[in-house]
Amino acid sequence: MRDTARASPRQPPEAEGPGPAAALAPVPATEPPTVPGGRPARARSLLRRCWPPALIILAGLGLWELIVALAHVPAYLLPAPSAIAADMAADWPVLEPALQVTLEEVLLGFAIAAAAGVGLAVLLHLSPIARRAVYPLLIGSQTVPIIVLAPILVILLGYGLAPKLVIVALICFFPIVVNGIDGLRSVDPELIRMMRTLDASRWAILRRVEFPAALPSIFSGLRIAATFAAIGAVFGEWSGSNQGLGYVMLAATPNLLTARIFAAIVLLTAIALLLFGVVSLLERIFVPWAFRGERERSDPR
Amino acid sequence: MSSGTGARADAPAIELADVTKSFGGLTALAGISLSLGQRARTGIVGPSGCGKTTLLQIIAGLLEADSGLVRVGDATTARQRLARCALMPQRDLLLPWRTALDNAVIALENRGVSRAAARERTQPLFEQLGLAGFERAQPGQLSGGMRQRVSFLRTLMADKDVLLLDEPFGALDSITRAQLQEWLSQAMDTVPRTVLLVTHDVDEALLLCQHVVVFAARPGRVVRVLPGGGGFRGSRREIVTSPEFASLKEQALAAIGS
Numbered sequence A: 001m002r003d004t005a006r007a008s009p010r011q012p013p014e015a016e017g018p019g020p021a022a023a024l025a026p027v028p029a030t031e032p033p034t035v036p037g038g039r040p041a042r043a044r045s046l047l048r049r050c051w052p053p054a055l056i057i058l059a060g061l062g063l064w065e066l067i068v069a070l071a072h073v074p075a076y077l078l079p080a081p082s083a084i085a086a087d088m089a090a091d092w093p094v095l096e097p098a099l100q101v102t103l104e105e106v107l108l109g110f111a112i113a114a115a116a117g118v119g120l121a122v123l124l125h126l127s128p129i130a131r132r133a134v135y136p137l138l139i140g141s142q143t144v145p146i147i148v149l150a151p152i153l154v155i156l157l158g159y160g161l162a163p164k165l166v167i168v169a170l171i172c173f174f175p176i177v178v179n180g181i182d183g184l185r186s187v188d189p190e191l192i193r194m195m196r197t198l199d200a201s202r203w204a205i206l207r208r209v210e211f212p213a214a215l216p217s218i219f220s221g222l223r224i225a226a227t228f229a230a231i232g233a234v235f236g237e238w239s240g241s242n243q244g245l246g247y248v249m250l251a252a253t254p255n256l257l258t259a260r261i262f263a264a265i266v267l268l269t270a271i272a273l274l275l276f277g278v279v280s281l282l283e284r285i286f287v288p289w290a291f292r293g294e295r296e297r298s299d300p301r
Numbered sequence B: 001m002s003s004g005t006g007a008r009a010d011a012p013a014i015e016l017a018d019v020t021k022s023f024g025g026l027t028a029l030a031g032i033s034l035s036l037g038q039r040a041r042t043g044i045v046g047p048s049g050c051g052k053t054t055l056l057q058i059i060a061g062l063l064e065a066d067s068g069l070v071r072v073g074d075a076t077t078a079r080q081r082l083a084r085c086a087l088m089p090q091r092d093l094l095l096p097w098r099t100a101l102d103n104a105v106i107a108l109e110n111r112g113v114s115r116a117a118a119r120e121r122t123q124p125l126f127e128q129l130g131l132a133g134f135e136r137a138q139p140g141q142l143s144g145g146m147r148q149r150v151s152f153l154r155t156l157m158a159d160k161d162v163l164l165l166d167e168p169f170g171a172l173d174s175i176t177r178a179q180l181q182e183w184l185s186q187a188m189d190t191v192p193r194t195v196l197l198v199t200h201d202v203d204e205a206l207l208l209c210q211h212v213v214v215f216a217a218r219p220g221r222v223v224r225v226l227p228g229g230g231g232f233r234g235s236r237r238e239i240v241t242s243p244e245f246a247s248l249k250e251q252a253l254a255a256i257g258s
Helices: A039-070 A081-090 A092-126 A128-141 A146-157 A161-185 A189-197 A202-239 A245-252 A258-286 A288-298 B052-060 B078-084 B100-104 B106-110 B115-128 B144-156 B174-190 B202-208 B236-240 B243-257
Strands: B014-023 B026-036 B041-045 B067-072 B085-088 B162-166 B194-199 B211-216 B221-227
Touching: A039 A081, A081 A092, A081 A258, A092 A128, A092 A161, A092 A202, A092 A245, A092 A258, A128 A161, A146 A161, A146 A202, A161 A202, A189 A202, A189 B085, A202 A245, A202 A258, A202 B106, A245 A258, A258 A288, B014 B052, B026 B052, B026 B067, B026 B221, B041 B202, B052 B067, B052 B078, B052 B085, B052 B162, B052 B194, B067 B078, B078 B085, B085 B144, B100 B106, B100 B115, B100 B144, B106 B115, B106 B144, B115 B144, B144 B162, B144 B174, B174 B202, B174 B236, B194 B202, B202 B211, B202 B236, B202 B243, B211 B243, B221 B243
Parallel strands: B041 B194, B041 B211, B085 B162, B162 B194
Antiparallel strands: B014 B026, B014 B067, B211 B221
């Protein structure tokens, strides 16, 4: 699953400005051209992108409901979507505190991984010696299935929040670091030469050129990590806990409360989607130029 | 700041003596000697592969020569030269996360000037160079010619004695290039600097520069130094079509062909 960690950064198009010369030369003090695609257009495109997957999900749920009803599948084997929804409502007093616990683990663990991952990426980028020393270890550490560390961490850190944060952070950390380093390294060397002739210090180059240029890549890593975070929290809870959605699932299994397990899965999925959505939103806010480039590219020529 | 070299007024702004540079077994520059006066505009023309860009990078202090003397003002080491020269690359290399004006101010920010102060200092030149109204435009919204203007202004705002222009209009279509040549000629009158312009366009070099150095390739070397038309009066069209210009161009083309 970690092979997906190497998403390519979306670079804005370079040095291919719109050509026509007609708009040039004696420049009148006109308004700068406005950005295409205002808010209504964006809402419409969101709708356009959303309805096909929504349709598939609805069709799948309908089919599921139908099969369960027609084949008389017992609820402890496979509850129908409607039964899961009903259970979620009925079990909300159990599920809600569990959701809060797991959500906290996921968000905090992810935040730790994001800070540590981006920090280490910058550090390894700035120091070639550190990179040569640490990078192979970083790759090597990924051959240890982090999930098997969960019981050990429980022994070390107890049943509380700490071991869950460590597991979530360990799982999320790697794609963030690797994408961060790749992003920082892929900056056009000519850009750095230019900055050097413009009196830029190493710090100024990092801050004004390398880091912004690496942001799309860093966000790719964050988005991948966002999808892993909930998995980490559940494994942490399975290894030893008395609360959280993972614990709810574990406790429901011997009692054959299958609908409750499914309800917990739905909530875990919701957490992952929420985190993914938040990261994507932050990317839109902090890396607007990458999306401008995308829009220009998709314009008909 | 712009005359902080401490050099005598008659000392050359850039002096090269027997500069050589090779990459692996390939000799990029074989004994280049040149002397450029203060505030002079010098063009270098030559075929591709004649080491023009390498020479600019050596003068700018981005590369070290294998042997020979490189002096910019009183600076001889690469590090000192880097502080004296600003290099305008062929591609505009505008940062897409900055507006046009904020791209132009980056050298000031690198020197510790706050962004607000840097904008204030850059604004008048931004307008003088025909960019008024585009301060807040994103680079992606600008035409190729406008981007090159912003790129030139960014180089200018570094406030260096020496501007090294590496085929600044090489990527533009010929009509835009002609407009920008005229524009650059005026810009350099407005803000005089020692300029070294590398180009493969003979017209461009003759039009903008007082001296034109013709390079040959493999190994890169100086073939001839010719007078340019940089001092000619009149519009670009009048100059380019004048018999004097035609005669200069004839000599230059002959030197390149030799």
